[in-house]
Amino acid sequence: MLNIILGGAPGSGKGTISELISKEYGLEHLSTGDVLRAEIKSGSALGQEIGDLISKGNLVPDAKMIDLLEHFLDGLAPDCKGVIFDGFPRTLQQAKALTEMLARRNMDAVMMDLFAEEQVIIDRLINRGKKSGRADDNLETIKKRLSVYHAETQPVSAYYVGEHKYFYINSNINPDYTFAQIQTIVKLLN
Ligand code: AMP
Numbered sequence: 001m002l003n004i005i006l007g008g009a010p011g012s013g014k015g016t017i018s019e020l021i022s023k024e025y026g027l028e029h030l031s032t033g034d035v036l037r038a039e040i041k042s043g044s045a046l047g048q049e050i051g052d053l054i055s056k057g058n059l060v061p062d063a064k065m066i067d068l069l070e071h072f073l074d075g076l077a078p079d080c081k082g083v084i085f086d087g088f089p090r091t092l093q094q095a096k097a098l099t100e101m102l103a104r105r106n107m108d109a110v111m112m113d114l115f116a117e118e119q120v121i122i123d124r125l126i127n128r129g130k131k132s133g134r135a136d137d138n139l140e141t142i143k144k145r146l147s148v149y150h151a152e153t154q155p156v157s158a159y160y161v162g163e164h165k166y167f168y169i170n171s172n173i174n175p176d177y178t179f180a181q182i183q184t185i186v187k188l189l190n
Contacts, residue, residue: 002027002082002186003107005089005098007157008114009149010142011121011128013171013178017114018086020179025186028080030072032087036060055135057144059090059152066097073101085109095156099163110189111160112182114171118146 002025006014015031022029036054040047046064053060069088076083089095102108116124122142129137136145160166167185171178 001080001107002189003085003102003109004082004182005085005109005111005160006114007111007153007160008169008171009116009121009153010145011125012114012116013124013175014086014114016175017171017178017182018084020175021084021182024179024183025081027082027084028076029084029086030088032065032068032090035068035072051135055141057136057141057148059148062091062093062097065090065094066101069094069098069101073105073107083109089156090153092155092159095159108165110165110167110185111157112167112169112185113157113160114169114178116172120172121146 004021004027006018006021008014015033018029018031021027036050040051040054050060050064065088085098089098098109122139125137125142126139128134136142157166169178169181
């Protein structure tokens with residue numbers, strides 16, 4: 001099984017690259033952001049609670065996210081070739097919980113961490129916001145999301161470095177270049 005945690009700040013290219021990886025290697029793509037946005041769209045009470053957090057650029061509490069992951073992992077088909085975790089884990093607690101959840105299922109994962117410069121990220125997200133209409137792709141919320149990323153999510157990278165499951169990816173140029181680096185690493189892993 002090939003399980004890839006795609007790390008990186010908002011706007012580093014996780015969504016775009018996940019689609020390329022999932023097509024090339026036939027992996028399941030879990031975007032926690034997409035799952036949460038579907039919950040908001042459904043109009044449920046949980047959706048309303050989550051909607052407030054997301055539109056302000058805050059994270060959804062760890063316990064809810066870890067639950068979501070348990071359900072997702074339980075639903076994987078036995079012949080699943082692997083998973084791309086896009087947007088999870090976003091905190092150290094989520095990362096440690098993921099290690100345990102995977103170990104219980106005889107699975108593990110490597111992190112591929114996408115890096116792009118802050119101005120490149122801001123430009124990408126502002127542009128995406130014009131098309132997607134996402135409530136959190138405006139300058140004020142983007143800045144908040146980046147500060148949450150630096151405070152809460154960046155420690156996750158150090159965690160995977162310590163686990164010897166970490167790969168740095170330059171995502172500053174274009175999707176082809178980003179994807180080529182990932183293909184090289186996947187070859188090395190096989
Ligand atoms: P994304 O589509 O990955 O940029 O996620 C959009 C928003 O969903 C984030 O800014 C968070 O508010 C929320 N979210 C997504 N994944 C997680 C997670 N693993 N933990 C907490 N909140 C999350």
